[in-house]
Amino acid sequence: MAKNDLQGTLDLLVLKTLAHAGSLHGYGIVLHIQSASNEMLRVEEGSLYPALHRMEQSGWIASEWSMTETNRRAKYYKLTAEGKRQLERAQESFDQLVKGVRAVMRFA
Amino acid sequence: MAFFRRIVNLSRRSRVDREIDAEIQSHIALRTDENIAAGMSADEARREALLRFGNPTATREQVAAADATLSVEGLVRDIRFTFRQLAKSQGFTVTAVVTLAVAIGANAVVFSVLQALVLRPLNLPGAQHLYTIEQDGVPMNSYPDYRDVRDRNRAFDGVALYNFAPVGLNTGANPQQLWIYEASGNYFDVLGVQPYLGRFFHATDDHGPNSDPYVVLSYSFWRTHFHSDAGMVGKMLELNGHLFTILGVAPPKFRGSEMIYSPDLWAPMVDQQWIEGSNSLEDRNTRGLWLIGRLKPGVTVAQAEGDLNRIAGELKKSYPIDDDGLHFTLARPGLVGDMLGGPVRAFVAGLMLLAGLILLAACANLGSLFAARAADRAREIALRLALGSTRRRIVRQLLTEAFLIALFGGTAGIAAGVLLLRALSAWRPVPDFPINVPVNPDATTYAVAVALALVSGVLCGLAPIRQVLRSAPWEVVKNAAAAAGPGRRFVLRDVLLVAQIAICAVLLTSSLVAVRGLAHSLHSSFGFEPHHAVLVNSDLNMAGYSSERIPAMQRRMLDAAGSLPGVLSTGLIDTIPLGLGWSQTSVFKIGTTDFRESNEAAEPMNYAVSPGYFKAAGTTLLAGRDFTWNDTGNTPPVAVINREFAEKVFGSIARAMGNHFIQGSKHTSIQVVGVVEDGKYVTLTEDQRPSYFRPLLQVPSSSTWMVARTTGEPQQVAAELHEALHGLDDALPFTLLTWDNELNSSLFAARAATISLGVLGFLGAMLAVTGIFGMASYSVGKRLKEMGIRIALGASNLQVLGASLGRAFRLLAVGSVTGIALGLAATHLLSHIVYQASPSDPMVLLGTVLAMLIVGLVATWAPAQRALRVDPTRLMREE
Numbered sequence A: 001m002a003k004n005d006l007q008g009t010l011d012l013l014v015l016k017t018l019a020h021a022g023s024l025h026g027y028g029i030v031l032h033i034q035s036a037s038n039e040m041l042r043v044e045e046g047s048l049y050p051a052l053h054r055m056e057q058s059g060w061i062a063s064e065w066s067m068t069e070t071n072r073r074a075k076y077y078k079l080t081a082e083g084k085r086q087l088e089r090a091q092e093s094f095d096q097l098v099k100g101v102r103a104v105m106r107f108a
Numbered sequence B: 001m002a003f004f005r006r007i008v009n010l011s012r013r014s015r016v017d018r019e020i021d022a023e024i025q026s027h028i029a030l031r032t033d034e035n036i037a038a039g040m041s042a043d044e045a046r047r048e049a050l051l052r053f054g055n056p057t058a059t060r061e062q063v064a065a066a067d068a069t070l071s072v073e074g075l076v077r078d079i080r081f082t083f084r085q086l087a088k089s090q091g092f093t094v095t096a097v098v099t100l101a102v103a104i105g106a107n108a109v110v111f112s113v114l115q116a117l118v119l120r121p122l123n124l125p126g127a128q129h130l131y132t133i134e135q136d137g138v139p140m141n142s143y144p145d146y147r148d149v150r151d152r153n154r155a156f157d158g159v160a161l162y163n164f165a166p167v168g169l170n171t172g173a174n175p176q177q178l179w180i181y182e183a184s185g186n187y188f189d190v191l192g193v194q195p196y197l198g199r200f201f202h203a204t205d206d207h208g209p210n211s212d213p214y215v216v217l218s219y220s221f222w223r224t225h226f227h228s229d230a231g232m233v234g235k236m237l238e239l240n241g242h243l244f245t246i247l248g249v250a251p252p253k254f255r256g257s258e259m260i261y262s263p264d265l266w267a268p269m270v271d272q273q274w275i276e277g278s279n280s281l282e283d284r285n286t287r288g289l290w291l292i293g294r295l296k297p298g299v300t301v302a303q304a305e306g307d308l309n310r311i312a313g314e315l316k317k318s319y320p321i322d323d324d325g326l327h328f329t330l331a332r333p334g335l336v337g338d339m340l341g342g343p344v345r346a347f348v349a350g351l352m353l354l355a356g357l358i359l360l361a362a363c364a365n366l367g368s369l370f371a372a373r374a375a376d377r378a379r380e381i382a383l384r385l386a387l388g389s390t391r392r393r394i395v396r397q398l399l400t401e402a403f404l405i406a407l408f409g410g411t412a413g414i415a416a417g418v419l420l421l422r423a424l425s426a427w428r429p430v431p432d433f434p435i436n437v438p439v440n441p442d443a444t445t446y447a448v449a450v451a452l453a454l455v456s457g458v459l460c461g462l463a464p465i466r467q468v469l470r471s472a473p474w475e476v477v478k479n480a481a482a483a484a485g486p487g488r489r490f491v492l493r494d495v496l497l498v499a500q501i502a503i504c505a506v507l508l509t510s511s512l513v514a515v516r517g518l519a520h521s522l523h524s525s526f527g528f529e530p531h532h533a534v535l536v537n538s539d540l541n542m543a544g545y546s547s548e549r550i551p552a553m554q555r556r557m558l559d560a561a562g563s564l565p566g567v568l569s570t571g572l573i574d575t576i577p578l579g580l581g582w583s584q585t586s587v588f589k590i591g592t593t594d595f596r597e598s599n600e601a602a603e604p605m606n607y608a609v610s611p612g613y614f615k616a617a618g619t620t621l622l623a624g625r626d627f628t629w630n631d632t633g634n635t636p637p638v639a640v641i642n643r644e645f646a647e648k649v650f651g652s653i654a655r656a657m658g659n660h661f662i663q664g665s666k667h668t669s670i671q672v673v674g675v676v677e678d679g680k681y682v683t684l685t686e687d688q689r690p691s692y693f694r695p696l697l698q699v700p701s702s703s704t705w706m707v708a709r710t711t712g713e714p715q716q717v718a719a720e721l722h723e724a725l726h727g728l729d730d731a732l733p734f735t736l737l738t739w740d741n742e743l744n745s746s747l748f749a750a751r752a753a754t755i756s757l758g759v760l761g762f763l764g765a766m767l768a769v770t771g772i773f774g775m776a777s778y779s780v781g782k783r784l785k786e787m788g789i790r791i792a793l794g795a796s797n798l799q800v801l802g803a804s805l806g807r808a809f810r811l812l813a814v815g816s817v818t819g820i821a822l823g824l825a826a827t828h829l830l831s832h833i834v835y836q837a838s839p840s841d842p843m844v845l846l847g848t849v850l851a852m853l854i855v856g857l858v859a860t861w862a863p864a865q866r867a868l869r870v871d872p873t874r875l876m877r878e879e
Helices: A006-021 A026-036 A045-057 A081-107 B002-037 B042-053 B056-066 B072-088 B090-119 B143-152 B187-191 B219-226 B269-276 B301-318 B337-376 B378-386 B391-426 B443-462 B465-470 B473-478 B488-522 B550-562 B613-617 B643-650 B714-728 B739-782 B784-792 B797-826 B842-868 B872-878
Strands: A023-025 A061-067 A073-079 B130-135 B156-169 B176-183 B214-217 B236-239 B242-249 B265-268 B290-295 B328-331 B533-539 B567-573 B587-589 B605-609 B621-624 B638-642 B660-663 B668-676 B691-695 B703-710 B734-738
Touching: A006 A023, A006 A026, A006 A045, A006 A061, A006 A073, A006 A081, A023 A026, A023 B002, A026 A045, A026 A073, A026 B002, A045 A061, A045 B002, A045 B042, A045 B056, A073 A081, A073 B002, B002 B042, B002 B056, B072 B090, B072 B391, B090 B337, B090 B391, B090 B443, B090 B739, B130 B301, B143 B156, B143 B290, B143 B301, B156 B187, B156 B236, B156 B269, B176 B187, B176 B269, B187 B290, B214 B219, B236 B265, B242 B269, B265 B269, B290 B301, B301 B328, B337 B378, B337 B391, B337 B443, B337 B488, B337 B739, B378 B391, B391 B443, B488 B739, B488 B797, B488 B842, B533 B550, B533 B714, B533 B739, B550 B567, B550 B703, B550 B714, B567 B613, B613 B703, B638 B643, B643 B668, B643 B691, B668 B691, B703 B714, B714 B734, B734 B739, B739 B784, B739 B797, B739 B842, B784 B797, B784 B842, B797 B842
Parallel strands: B176 B265, B214 B242, B605 B691, B638 B668
Antiparallel strands: A023 A073, A061 A073, B130 B290, B130 B328, B156 B176, B156 B290, B214 B265, B236 B242, B533 B703, B533 B734, B567 B605, B567 B703, B587 B660, B621 B668, B638 B691, B660 B668
16 A cells, blocks of 8 residues: 655655756755646745755755856755665655556546 | 754744845846846846736745744644643643643652662762661660670771660759660761751760760750750750750761651760769660661671671680670661661562552553543544644644643642642641651652653553554545544553553552451550550659659559549559560570570560559459568569460470570579560560569669550540649659550550551542543444444343443453552561561452442443433434
C-alpha cells in the first residue's frame, strides 16, 4: 500500500530535481520543476523553503553557500546518500499511488 | 538530550534566522535578475519578484518551525500542549500521578531508612575501619576482656569500651534520670572525635576505680539543659549523689558510637561504682560491656579475628573457668553489633525489596495506563500522522507527557516521604529510653528518588511507543471500532496487570502474616499479666542510698504503694521481663566439681524478687511457696524456678521441689522452694528459656521495678502512687508507667514490622484497585455498544457482567493465585521477626483471598454499574 500526501509529492519533486541536477539553489529548483513539468507544476516558495529545511534536518540533502553564474551568493543543495535512498522509496511509493489511482479510474 | 540542544539552539536561533533571510533575499535577487533579463525595468522586476515570493517573514517563520528542536519555544509549546492534554483527561492524570507518588514516596522512605541504618557508616572519621568486637555474635565483654584485648592485640590501632546506663541527676528540685555512656579513657581518641568545648578525658586520666570524676556533655543535652552556656565547662554536676566536673561538650554531630542510643553524658568507665552502685571492673565473667576497635590500615577482618582468638586461646589457658569457650568475632558497629544489626539489616533489606515491588507494581500500572491511553488516542494520532505530523514529533509529545507525570508524581512522592521521615526521626518509640532513629533524607536519597521517578515515569510512558510507531494511520482511521476490540495489542497490558495483582497479593500476604503474628503475640502467655498493672522503675543508688539502707527503703516503698486504695498487691523485681536488660548465669547440677561452661546444666535467666512479686505480676505458682521476708542473707539460699528449669535440670516439677542446684560464679548451693509457670523473658520469639528467681534480700539490688496490681484502670492510681513515692524521698528519680506501655518496647520490633508491612500492603492494594479499575472501565467503555446490543437481545445482567468484566476477573484470579503462592514462600523470613508469624495459617490464606476479592469488587464496581445501566436505544441512536 502506498503512503502519500502533498508534502510527500513536493519532497519527491525536490529530491528528483537534485538527483538530476546535482547541486541547485532554491530558485533553481523552482525553475527546474516548472520547466521539467512543461509549466504544469508551479512550486510555491512559501512551501519550498520549509520543505528544504525539513529535508536538510532529516539528512536527505546537504547545503552550502556559493556563488551563482551571475555572481550572487546563494545556498546550494545536493542529495546525500540517505537522500538517494529516500528518493527511491518515495518514487516507489508514488508509482504505486499512481497505479492505484489509475486502476480506480479505469474501474469507475 | 534534545532539551539541551534546544537551550544551545537558543543562541543559534538568531543566526539561523539571518541565514534564512539571506537565502530568501538571494532567491528574490535571482528572480529579479531573471526578470530584468526578460526585459523588465529594475523596479518592476524587483516588485514582481517580491510579489511572487509572498510574505518573507511568514516564510522565515515556517522554515524555522520545520525544525522544532531549534527553539525553546518548541519545548514550551510541547509542554503547553501536554498540559492541555493532561487537563482534558483528569482521570488519567490523577491516577498516574498518585500511582507514581505512592511508589516514589514508599521507596524514598524505605531507602532513607536503609541509608541511615545500613548503608551509611557511623558518622566518625575513618568509620570504615571501626568494628564492634563480639563474643559469638553478642557484643558482651567484661572489663578484664577489654584490658586484655586492648593490651595484647596486634591488629588494632586502638580498642575502646563503652556501656550504656541510666543515672540520676540532682537538679535541686525534681531529680531527673539521664542516660550516660560509661567509656574507657581512650574512647574519644579511638573514635577520633574532637571536643566542641573544653576537653575530653583520655587514657592517661585513668587511675583505677573512682579516680576520675569527670563528665562530658552531649551537645543536645548542653543545649537543652544548660541553654548552650559555655561557662558550664569546669562546673560540677551531681550524679547519683556524687560530684562530677564537666570537662567539655561533644560536637553536635557526635551522638555516641551507637546509631540509635544517644547518651546525654559520657563518664569514665572507672567510675562504674559511682554510676551503677557496684563495679565489675575485676570480674572476668560479668560480660555486658561493648567494645569497639579501630583496625590498623591493611589489616583484614579475618586477620583481626585471628589475632583476637589468639588472645582468647592464651586467656583460656590462664583462666580455664572464666574464659572457657571464649571466642571473638567482629561485626559492623552502630547497631549493638550483630545483635540488633543482624535482624535490622535483614528486615530493612526485606522492606526495600517490598518497596521495590511496589515500584514495579506502580510501573506496571503506569505502563498499562499509558498503553490504554495510547490505544484510546490511536485515532487522534493516526489523524495527526495523516495530516503531516512526523512520528518523531508525536513520540516527543508522548515523552513530554511521561516526563511531566514523572515530575509531578515524583515531587509529590518525595514531599510526602520527607514529611514521614521527619516524623520518624523525631519519634521516640520506647518511653523513657533514648532510642531514636535519625533517618532524615540526605542528598543521596533525593537523587535516588528523583532518578527512580524519572526512569519509571519515562519508561512507562514509552511502553506504548512501539504501538504508536507501527500503526498505519489509514488502518486505524478506517477501522476505528475494530482496533479497539480485545485484539493482540492488549497482551502487554494484560501481563502487566497480572504482574501487578501478583505483587499486590504478595504484599497483602506478608502484611497479613505479620498482623496475625502480632495479634498472636499480644494474646499469648507472657508468664505474667501486663493488664491492670503499674510499674515504677527506680534506682535507690541514684538518690545516694548505701547498701545497708536499701532493703528498708524498698520495704517502705512496697508498703506505701500497697496501702493505696485501688492497689491489690505489690512486689519488686530487679529487671523486668521482656524489658531491655537481662541477666543469665550458668548453673550446675549438685555434685559438679569442674565449673567450666561446657559442664553447665543450663544457663537460665535469673531475677531477684521481693515476697509478693509473683502475686502482683500474676505469675502462677505451680508448686511450693513464694518467698517471705524471712528469706534473708542469714538463712539458707533459696530459689523459685520455672517449669522449664525444673524439667531441664531435674526432670520434673516434683523432683525439683526441695532439691538443690549450684549457681555459677560463686558456686553457691541453692535449694528450690517453689516452681512457677514458664514465661517470655527477652523476646517474644524466643524458645522457652529456663529461669530462676532469688529473694531480693539474698541478692540485693538497688535498681528495681515495682509491680503494683490494680483493681481498676491502672491510670487511676498512677497519680496517687507518684505522690506517695515522692513523699517517701523527694530526691529519688523514678519512672512510673503501665505495664502495657512498658511492653511496647519489647513489642516494638514486631509492631514496627507489622506497621510497615501493613502500610506497604495497603499501598499495594491501592495500586491493584487503580490498575484493575483502569482496565475494567476501559474495556467496558470500549464495548458499550456491544453491551447495548446484548441487552437489546435479552441478555441477563449476569451475562452482561460476564462479557464486560470476565476478563478483568480472570486476570485477577491468575494474579492472586501467583501472588499468594509467592507470598507464602517469602514470609518464612518474617517468622524470625514477628512472633508466631506462620505463613501456613489458614486465616492468612482466607484473608488474602478475601482481600483480593474486595479489591476486585471495589475496582470493578463502577465499571460494572456502567455496563448494567447501558440503555440500548439511546446508544443505537448515538451511532
